[in-house]
Every structure is written in C-alpha cells, then in structure tokens.
Amino acid sequence: LGKSNVAILGFGTVGRSVAHILCDSDFHGLTLTHIFNRNVSRKYADWVPKSVQWTEDLAEVLASDVDVIVELAGGLDPAGDWVRQALTAGKSVVTANKKLIAYRGVELQTLAQQHGCQLLYGAAVAGGVPVIPGLQQGLAGDQILKLEGILNGTCNFILSKMEKGAEFAPVVAEAQAAGYAERDPTEDVDGFDARAKLVILTRIGILADVAPNEISCRSIRNLTATDFAYANDLRCTIRQIARAEVREGQLLASVGPMLVSQSSPLAWSKGTENMVIATGRYGGQTIFSGHGAGGHPTAVAVVSDILTIAHGGSTVSLPARKLVTGGEFRLPHYIRFVVSDRPGIVAEIAGDLAQEDINIRAILQKPDHPADDTAFVVTVEPCRNSQLARALARIQKMDCLLSAPFEMGILSDSPEPHAH
C-alpha cells in the first residue's frame, strides 16, 4: 500500500508541475513511469529521470504496470476516449478535466465502478482549493442547500482590475498578455468554464444531476467601469458568481455577473483566486478559498488524488438525483440604463416596472454624465427574472435608450438557513 506507478497523459503546464512534484523527492511512494503526448519528442525535458518512458502510444501505457493514469489533455475528445480506455483496462484515473467530468462524469464514474477502479477529479474545480474533497468527504454528513462560488480565475482577475476603474477590453488584453486569458476568452468571460465546474459541484454537493445547458449563463462582457462606480455607491462590487440552490425540490442555478456586498466573503477574492461558499442545512456556511488555477496549485490537487488512490482511500460517492431545473431566483436587481436625457424617462421606466409589480429601491445618477449619454441605475426589490424580463422588454422600446438596459442580480446576504 502506498506504492503506485503513475503515467501522465498531456505534458503541458499542469503536467510539468505534476512531474516536478513527483520527481522532486521520493514522493510518498509515487513513481512517475510514463509521459504520453502527441509528438512527444518536442516535450523532452532533461530534469525528468531517465527511467521515465516518453511515448505517443497509449496502448503501451495501458499494457504496462502503471497504476494511475493522469489525464491532463483537457477537452471532451480524445481525452474522453483515453479515460474510457484506461478505466476499461482497470487503471484508476485522475483528471483535471472539468469539461469531461461535467458532461460525462456520471457515465465514466459508472465505468470506473464496473472495472473496480477509481476516477478522481479534485483538480477539475478550483484547482488547488480542496472543494471537492471538502464537499464529498468533509460535508457528506450535511445536506447542502446552496453553493455560491467564484470559479473562474480569469474573470476574477478581470473584475478585480475593473473594480479599480479599468474598462473591460484593456483588462482582457492585459490578462491575455499575462497568460491568464486565452486568445479567445469566450469560455471564461461568457461563463461556460464556471458552468462546467458548477455542474460538478452541484452533483457532488447538492447531489443533483444537472446538464450544463440547463444552467443559464450570462457574459461579463457588457460590464463597464460605470457599473463598478455605481456598485461602489451601493457598497458592493461585481463578481462572476456561479450559484446553485435547492428550493422546494427545484434546482435553481446560474452563472453570470452579480453585485455582491463589499462585506461579503465573495468580495474578498482578488486576482485569480477562487472561492466557494457551501451552505448546509446543519453546518451553515463553510468557505473554501485559494488559488484556483496555475500549474502548481492544480498539480497539488492532482497529486493529492493520486495519493488518495495509492493509499487505498476512496471518496464518499453519494448518489445524485435529477431535479427539475430552471426555477427562478427571487432577487433584488441592478439595472443600468444609458440614455439621451429628456424629461419623463424615470417616470416611464417606473411605470413599466410597476406594471409588473416590481418596486424600485433606489435610483442613482452620477452628476458627471453628458446629457446626451447619461448612464443611470435603478435598483429594484426582489422579483423574479421573468417579471423583470417582461418589464425590460417594454422599457426597451423607449426611443431615448442608447443601448439595451443591462441588468444583474444583487446577491443578498440572506440569513443562513437553520436546521430546526
């Protein structure tokens, strides 16, 4: 027990970090035996021990005495096929592939069970932050009612910079230059990356199966420095929030920009940090926070999973059930209007909101906007998304609007649910 041979599939940033940790010392009985990559010759590194096999042939790896296959190629294909082959060959698999686990995790977990081996993916959500073992093992005894998280470091980097006055486009360019954002930042800024992670957390935390496309995603692209200025007036900041909640047997889940109170732990997260707040029926709020991305932190989660397998450990895998998805959060909202100013605008907007039974909480207008390009903000009391959508559809017809109204929910510091 405790000895394991390890093969790495995919020798990129995380793969190299995993190899570094494994080769650095005789790491608690783990031995790196294979590195698999397409065109593997361009990957050779002289710090890797001579005993390690470099290969482009997966069959060779699977036929060897390797115990654990570490899949770090990412994406659905061919990674999914490799993982399937590995499990079928009776090899346990550790992966950081959130997309694969979000889309095919249930099927692959079943396959692992059928072949008496394990599939662990602690690195798939929040990198080095042990949210997955925390939920799967540490909070298994609770009933998790709500998950709120900052799951995408790129968005958090962008939003923490915008908080200080920058506009979206230059910050994205900066994030790209720093290697935090892809050339095409769609996956990050439009919420798809966080959504895949939320699917995984919802499955293991709330024990509810939800498909990625059942979760609504809203982009952070439409945020402006003006929104952060108004947020600050409301003692809030803006974060990309991934959240899931069970209410009356329905699952409510969404990803997108939200106002969060400056006193909320979610506002503490700066730069590329990740954070998850789990609210349990019995244990109340538990917060996990740390480095959600980067080679080394992600590698820590990968190596921890390898150690868990090597030491005969396994995670508590409670069955998830299918819940009706798509219920509506009842939330206060922030709505930003950009208009060419004329008398009566506020009255018209207030009227359209009132027709949907939406109460205005506050109207904010900075004095320094030119009259022909005025941004002002209306916050409203808690209402359903559908109510707001109907009101905005009506408002959108106003001739004075220079762009579509931009709205986002305000995350309320609701009192924690208490067990009776």
Added chain:
Amino acid sequence: LGKSNVAILGFGTVGRSVAHILCDSDFHGLTLTHIFNRNVSRKYADWVPKSVQWTEDLAEVLASDVDVIVELAGGLDPAGDWVRQALTAGKSVVTANKKLIAYRGVELQTLAQQHGCQLLYGAAVAGGVPVIPGLQQGLAGDQILKLEGILNGTCNFILSKMEKGAEFAPVVAEAQAAGYAERDPTEDVDGFDARAKLVILTRIGILADVAPNEISCRSIRNLTATDFAYANDLRCTIRQIARAEVREGQLLASVGPMLVSQSSPLAWSKGTENMVIATGRYGGQTIFSGHGAGGHPTAVAVVSDILTIAHGGSTVSLPARKLVTGGEFRLPHYIRFVVSDRPGIVAEIAGDLAQEDINIRAILQKPDHPADDTAFVVTVEPCRNSQLARALARIQKMDCLLSAPFEMGILSDSPEPHAH
C-alpha cells in the same frame, strides 16, 4: 457497502445532533443502533426510534453488530479507554475528542491499523469546517509549510466583542450566559483548547509530531479595550492565533493573542467562526472557514466521518516525523506599557530595546489618558522572542510601571513562499 450500524457514546449536545441527523431520514444507509451514557435513563428522548438500545454497558455495545462507535464523551479518561476497547474489538471509531487525539492520537491510530479498522476525527478541529479532510486528502500532494488558524470559537467571540469597545470580564460573562464559554474558561482563553487542535493540524498538515506542552501558550486575559483601540490605529485587530511553521528543519509553534492586519482574512472571522490558512510550497495559501463549534456543525463532521467509513473510504495517512521544536519566530511586536507618567520614560525604554538590537517602529499614545495612569504602545521591528524577553526583563525594573508590560506579536502579511 454503504450500510453501517452506529453507536453513540456520550449523549450531550453533539451526540443529540448526530442522532437527529441519523434519525431524520434513512441517512445514506446509516442506522443508529445504540446510545451509551452513564446514568442513561436521564437521557431518554422520545424522538429516538424505538429500535435504538439505550445502555450503560459498553461491553454490550462492543459485542453487538455495531460497525462504527462514535465517541463524544470528551476528555482523556475514560474516553481513551473506551476508544481503545472499541478498536481492539475491531470497531471503527469516529471521535470529536481533540484532547484525546492530540495526546494519544498516534498510539490510537496504530492500534486501529493493527485491528484493521479506522479512527477518524474530522470533528476534533474546527467542528463543521472540513479542515482535516482538506489537509489529509485535498492538500496531501503539497508540502504544507505553515498553518495559521483561529481554532477557538469562544476566544473569537470574546475578541470580536472587545473589538467593538468592551472589556474582557463582562464579555466573558456574556459568553458564559450565551453558552459559548465554560464556567471556568481556562481551556479556551489560556489557549489549551486551541493548542490541542494545533497539535492535530500540525501532525496531519505539516506531518510533524509535536507534544502539546512543546507549544507555548499565552492567555488573552490580559487584553484590554485599550489594546483594541491601539490595534485599530495600526489598522489591525487582535485574534487568538494558533500557528505552526517549519523553518530550516525546525518547528515553530505557538498559541496566543496577536495583532492581525484588518486586511488579513484572519480579521474576517467574527463571532464563534473558525478559520485555518494553510500555506503550501506548491499551492500557496488555502483558506477554510466556517462554524467551528456547536452541536449541528460538529455533528456534520462526525456524520461525514461515519459515511466515509461506511462507504469504504479512508483517509490518506502520511507518516509524521519528529522535528526539533521551539525555534523562535522573528516577528514585529506590539508592547503596551501602563505607567505613571514622568519625563524620560520613552528614552529609557528605547535604550533598553536598543541594547538588545531591537528597533522601534512606532510609538503611539492616545491623548485621553490621565498622567498617573497612562497607557502607551511601542511597536518594534522583527526580533526574536528571546531578545524581546531580555529587553522587557530590564524594562520591568522601571519604577514608573503600574503593571508588567504586555506584548504580542504582529502577524505580518508575509509574501507567500513560492515553489522554485
């Protein structure tokens, strides 16, 4: 797999919460079969299913088909003997007993291994916050270099109240009335409770064996509202900090009041919350936070451990080694003097500090103290405890002092160590 019969030893607050969770629903295959307590008849509760055996006879429990014994009696004896008997009888044990695990955990873990059963104690540190599974499983792949924690909810309750201007004695009385503090608050306020927890975290996180009495403990009793006022001037607050750090092969560990920056996550912890910050060589800082005490949160950790055992899971148990303890932190310090004012006091103190090569950083004096009872504060640049102790021994001879100088370390937001 997944079915387990559970016996509870000790039917107090946590025991009742565990029973509630287990009886509330068919909790993932767990069945409560026995409740053991001395004078058990005074414990009867009608909401417990008829099938549960109430008993004062441990032998009866051990002879039954129970799979997991939950020890919630607390203290070293007789709880230690009960756990030993249970493990020897081949029953896995789940316990929330920090004292037992701190003092006898290594021996009991060995006994568990010899009898092919498990000993889990996730509830022993930080109650419902999954710090133990987080370190043991989630961060097993890192090398933890430093642990800093707020591990005692009672102290945190007291200190968060004092932060708002209250004095120590009335807040302790309030905590006692609210049930947060014992009639004799020694274990909490003098640091022994946090020290036991730090011993456990150091063993599983830093993989270093340390005995409780090797860790220096300082009381929070000597803190006054004045200290919080001065701390605030320094943009700090005061927390009971339990910390352990490996440096040059030596273990440095301590428990006691410290100044922490208001911008540090450690300052966010309010009321009875607990927090642990683990700093790893590869993964950097990871933060765990939540409810560290109370029946329900503690019960969540207990039930999670029972589920882990029932599902055939086990934790990664890496061997700890003995390190030389008692190295000295090099820290900036806060020193509060209460004097009957006369010319030359600061010059004398500065001279005594200079003789030990200690540099003064700042001298703070609030204007509203009477001359015959003046409290002022000196902060000094990083120095060793021994240097400071020698300087204070000399200063203590000054005739103008109305009480012994009170000093505490200032926790610096040191840059995170980075892996090469």
